[in-house]
Amino acid sequence: RKFGYAIVGLGSYATKQIMPAFAGCDHAKISALVSGTPAKLEQFGTEYGVPKTHRYSYETFDRIADNPDIDAVYIILPNSMHAEYSIRAARAGKHVMCEKPMAISVAECEAMIAASRTAGKKLMIGYRSRFEPHNQLAIELARGGHVGPTRIITAEHGFPIQPGQWRLDKPLSGGGSLMDIGIYSLNAVRYLTGEEPVDVMAIESTDRADPRFRTVEDRITFLLRFPSGIEATCVSSYSSAHNSYRVIGTQGWIDMEPATPYSGHAMRVRKDGKVTDRTLPPSPKTQFAGQLDHLAQAVLNGTPVIVPGEEGLADLRVIEAIYRSAREGRPVRLQA
Ligand code: NAD
Structure with missing residues (x-):
C-alpha cells in the first residue's frame, strides 16, 4: 500500500506542481483533498480519483482523524494558515508536510x-x-572543498510580483519577498555551508507609493556571517528577476543559474582557472516526487527526514533577525 497524502489548499502550487508530481512517486499517492471550494473538490476529486468520502472542507477538516487512508497532510495554504492546519493535522494523528515558509x-x-x-x-x-x-551536487562540492574552503557565497532570488494576491497582504503572507522568495537565498546559504549564521545585517528598499507594497517589503538585501568565517550576501526582491547562487572558494567558484527553479537548472564550476559545465542530464524523478517519497519512506522505515520542522524554524529565526536588523538599522547577533 502506498503512503496517502491529504492535499490541503487547491491553489496554484498544489494543482500545477505537486498533484501532477505524484505520477512519478514510487511510495506516495493522493488519498484525500481539502478545499473551501466545492467545485474544486469535484473537479480535482474526479481528475485524481479521490472519492467523495475523502473530500473535506476546512470546517470538516478535523474528521481526517477517522480516515485511515490518510497518513500525512500536505499544507499548501497562504503562509499565515500553515501553523493552524499543521497543528490540527498533528492533533488528528497525521504526519505533516508543510510548505515554505514553515x-x-x-x-x-x-x-x-x-x-x-x-x-x-x-x-x-x-x-x-x-x-x-544540481543542488545536491552543489552541497557535496561546496562542503567537500572542491574549489577550496568556501569563503563567500552570493545568493539572489526575486521576481516582479503581480498585484492582487495574498502574498501582498501581510496578515496572510507574514511579510514580503523575504518570506516568499528570499527564503530560497537564505535556505541555500544554510545548506551550502551546513552552518547557522551568527551575525545578520540587512537593508530594505521598498517604494511605499507602489500599491503592491502597502503592507509588505519589496527588496531586502542581507549579509550573514557564519562561524567558520564564511560570509554570504543575499538578495530578496519582488521587483527584479533573478534566481542564482555562487559559492566562492580559495581556488574558484561553483555557479548555479538558475539555482532553484522547477526545472532547467544550470551549473558551472571554475577551478584553478578552468571553467567546466556541470549541468546534469534531466533526472528521471522530479524534485517534487523525491520530496513526496522522502516523507513516505522516512515513515515506513522509521528514519529521520532531512528537512524537518527544525529546518523551517532555523530559517524563521534568521528571517526575524533580518527584519529586525533592517528596522533598527544595525547588525543583529544570533545565538550560536
Ligand atoms: P495560491 O494562492 O495559488 O493558493 C493558495 C490556496 O489557498 C488557494 O487555493 C486558496 O483558495 C486557498 N485559501 C484558503 N484560505 C485562503 C485565504 N484566507 N486567503 C487566500 N487563499 C486561501 O498560492 P500558492 O502559490 O499555491 O502558495 C501556497 C503555499 O505554497 C504558500 O505557502 C507558498 O509559499 C507555497 N509555495 C511553494 C512553492 C515551492 O516551490 N515550494 C511554490 C509556490 C508556492
Missing part, C-alpha cells in the same frame, strides 16, 4: 514542532531543492 514567526514554528512531537508524528518542510540533483 510559518510566519518563530513562536508558530515552535508550536508546530511541539504539536507533532506530542502526537508522535513527523513534520517536514517543503524544501524541494534538497531533492534536486
Whole structure:
C-alpha cells in the first residue's frame, strides 16, 4: 500500500506542481483533498480519483482523524494558515508536510514542532531543492572543498510580483519577498555551508507609493556571517528577476543559474582557472516526487527526514533577525 497524502489548499502550487508530481512517486499517492471550494473538490476529486468520502472542507477538516487512508497532510495554504492546519493535522494523528515558509514567526514554528512531537508524528518542510540533483551536487562540492574552503557565497532570488494576491497582504503572507522568495537565498546559504549564521545585517528598499507594497517589503538585501568565517550576501526582491547562487572558494567558484527553479537548472564550476559545465542530464524523478517519497519512506522505515520542522524554524529565526536588523538599522547577533 502506498503512503496517502491529504492535499490541503487547491491553489496554484498544489494543482500545477505537486498533484501532477505524484505520477512519478514510487511510495506516495493522493488519498484525500481539502478545499473551501466545492467545485474544486469535484473537479480535482474526479481528475485524481479521490472519492467523495475523502473530500473535506476546512470546517470538516478535523474528521481526517477517522480516515485511515490518510497518513500525512500536505499544507499548501497562504503562509499565515500553515501553523493552524499543521497543528490540527498533528492533533488528528497525521504526519505533516508543510510548505515554505514553515510559518510566519518563530513562536508558530515552535508550536508546530511541539504539536507533532506530542502526537508522535513527523513534520517536514517543503524544501524541494534538497531533492534536486544540481543542488545536491552543489552541497557535496561546496562542503567537500572542491574549489577550496568556501569563503563567500552570493545568493539572489526575486521576481516582479503581480498585484492582487495574498502574498501582498501581510496578515496572510507574514511579510514580503523575504518570506516568499528570499527564503530560497537564505535556505541555500544554510545548506551550502551546513552552518547557522551568527551575525545578520540587512537593508530594505521598498517604494511605499507602489500599491503592491502597502503592507509588505519589496527588496531586502542581507549579509550573514557564519562561524567558520564564511560570509554570504543575499538578495530578496519582488521587483527584479533573478534566481542564482555562487559559492566562492580559495581556488574558484561553483555557479548555479538558475539555482532553484522547477526545472532547467544550470551549473558551472571554475577551478584553478578552468571553467567546466556541470549541468546534469534531466533526472528521471522530479524534485517534487523525491520530496513526496522522502516523507513516505522516512515513515515506513522509521528514519529521520532531512528537512524537518527544525529546518523551517532555523530559517524563521534568521528571517526575524533580518527584519529586525533592517528596522533598527544595525547588525543583529544570533545565538550560536
Ligand atoms: P495560491 O494562492 O495559488 O493558493 C493558495 C490556496 O489557498 C488557494 O487555493 C486558496 O483558495 C486557498 N485559501 C484558503 N484560505 C485562503 C485565504 N484566507 N486567503 C487566500 N487563499 C486561501 O498560492 P500558492 O502559490 O499555491 O502558495 C501556497 C503555499 O505554497 C504558500 O505557502 C507558498 O509559499 C507555497 N509555495 C511553494 C512553492 C515551492 O516551490 N515550494 C511554490 C509556490 C508556492
